[in-house]
Amino acid sequence: MARRLSRRLLSTYVADQLQAGVSAHDVMLQLAAYLLQNRRLNEHTLIVRDVEMELARRGQQVGSLHSAFPLSDQTKAAITDLITRELDAKSVSLDEFIDPSLVGGYRVDLPGHQIDQTIKTQLTTLKTQFRKA
Amino acid sequence: MNILHQFAAETTAPDADLFGALGIDWRLLIIQLIAFLILVFLLGKFVYPWLMKQVDERQANIEAAAKAATEAKKAADDSKEEVAQLLDTARKQAADIVDTAKLESVEIIASSERKAKQSAERIVEDAHEQIDKDIQAAKKDLYNETLELVSRATEKVAGSAISAKADDERIAKAVKENA
Numbered sequence A: 001m002a003r004r005l006s007r008r009l010l011s012t013y014v015a016d017q018l019q020a021g022v023s024a025h026d027v028m029l030q031l032a033a034y035l036l037q038n039r040r041l042n043e044h045t046l047i048v049r050d051v052e053m054e055l056a057r058r059g060q061q062v063g064s065l066h067s068a069f070p071l072s073d074q075t076k077a078a079i080t081d082l083i084t085r086e087l088d089a090k091s092v093s094l095d096e097f098i099d100p101s102l103v104g105g106y107r108v109d110l111p112g113h114q115i116d117q118t119i120k121t122q123l124t125t126l127k128t129q130f131r132k133a
Numbered sequence B: 001m002n003i004l005h006q007f008a009a010e011t012t013a014p015d016a017d018l019f020g021a022l023g024i025d026w027r028l029l030i031i032q033l034i035a036f037l038i039l040v041f042l043l044g045k046f047v048y049p050w051l052m053k054q055v056d057e058r059q060a061n062i063e064a065a066a067k068a069a070t071e072a073k074k075a076a077d078d079s080k081e082e083v084a085q086l087l088d089t090a091r092k093q094a095a096d097i098v099d100t101a102k103l104e105s106v107e108i109i110a111s112s113e114r115k116a117k118q119s120a121e122r123i124v125e126d127a128h129e130q131i132d133k134d135i136q137a138a139k140k141d142l143y144n145e146t147l148e149l150v151s152r153a154t155e156k157v158a159g160s161a162i163s164a165k166a167d168d169e170r171i172a173k174a175v176k177e178n179a
Helices: A007-019 A025-036 A039-057 A071-089 A120-132 B002-008 B018-022 B026-161 B163-177
Strands: A060-067 A089-099 A106-110 A113-118
Touching: A007 A039, A007 A120, A025 A039, A025 A071, A039 A060, A060 A071, A071 A089, A071 B163, A113 B026, A120 B026
Parallel strands: A060 A089
Antiparallel strands: A060 A106, A106 A113
16 A cells, blocks of 8 residues: 655645645646545645745745735736745745735735735724724 | 998987087997097098108108209309309410410510521621632633733734744853853
8 A cells, every 4th residue: 555645745745746846736646646646635734825935935936926906017017026025935826816805905825924904904903902802 | 330320310309409509419329429539530640640650751852952052052153263263364364375375476476577587697707708709710810811912912023023043142142151
């Protein structure tokens, strides 16, 4: 019977493959096949998070950028520079999402980090501060 | 008896003495006297003692009955007096008991009234406290609901007031300040 691979091993392998330049599509396909064969599909979310953490540890930040309106390229570049400086990253890759419920501002979700400058969060914070228990 | 009569008839020779003058036959008289004495003797010997004994017994019974009646009457009088005393004592005790019961009932009523009053005051006090608590809770809920409404209104107003360009400029400025 094949030895069970830990999530750490899997995530390390995937990160190595991505850094080596292998297509992300092919790597993810391999991973999915392995998980399916070994009946570990319920761990896929955790493994993806582990891969992101491993890449972040290696200086490759992969995350998501949420805003109420589409941002200009300059603004996105400024955000990317900010992340690079703050987290000492070698490269930053952000997926952009538009969410009108944020009202305004932006939020960046990274492995182990979050930058939240949305108006909705600020209003919620104000509301929580004034709310009586 | 016939012999005696014959003897008396034969001896009726007329004597010209005193007895003859009076018409008394002294022989018959003697016989009758002897018969009388015999009768007296027999009566005294057999009848009279028995009779006297019966009379004495009856007399004794009557006296005993009279004495018993007297004693019974005395005992009844004594009992009557004793009963009267007992009744008097019982009446006094009953009166005491009634008086005591009246006093205790008054006290019990007063005590019950005091307790009821205290209980009512406590209930009113608790009700006031509860009302105050409810008012404070209602005020707090109203405050929080108002806060929520204000927050939502602010979101709506801000959402409609902010344009994509203004938002972009604001974000760029914020990022620059954080750099």
